[in-house]
Amino acid sequence: ETGVTQTPRHLVMGMTNKKSLKCEQHLGHNAMYWYKQSAKKPLELMFVYSLEERVENNSVPSRFSPECPNSSHLFLHLHTLQPEDSALYLCASSPGTSGGAQSETQYFGPGTRLLVL
């Protein structure tokens, strides 16, 4: 596999369920990101990890819990979600988080389409 992969591609869950989204990058990058893309809203940055350490958390509700066990893998653990959390969740990676466009260019996975009932 090459690039950034995400599983599952589609997920339907009830508000009391617990599920996890997985992201894996095969690019040797040091930074990984979670974004939320909702219809008719700008792309929202949720979390940023650099060298497995969280460096950005944009006031995301605690029902979303990220985990970055190593620089190639990123998880988003979900519990007690609300219907308004239904969206496309995108993972991205980049060589670094600063130091010019080459190191900061982000590469995206295909996303997980989440529906919360």
Place this chain on the structure above:
Amino acid sequence: GNSVTQMEGPVTLSEEAFLTINCTYTATGYPSLFWYVQYPGEGLQLLLKATKADDKGSNKGFEATYRKETTSFHLEKGSVQVSDSAVYFCALKSGNTPLVFGKGTRLSVIA
């Protein structure tokens, strides 16, 4: 703070028409500028980028020139195809602040 403003969509064009999608930005310092494209059912893909004033990014027939004097990075293509139908996002990165995206412009090309 940093921000990106894109023209509102959707944009509908006939095949072989000329495309312009406007993008202007506000940023501190000297940002890098990007265009990303999202095809239906997929994630975002980097289309092109420019790192300094007067740089021109180009890819797949698309071009955008970094204009510092007008703080713009408009996307152009001389002859669009049906396969170019997608959502296009302008974005900027400045210093240690996160990548900032515009709201996206949906392009539909009809045969």
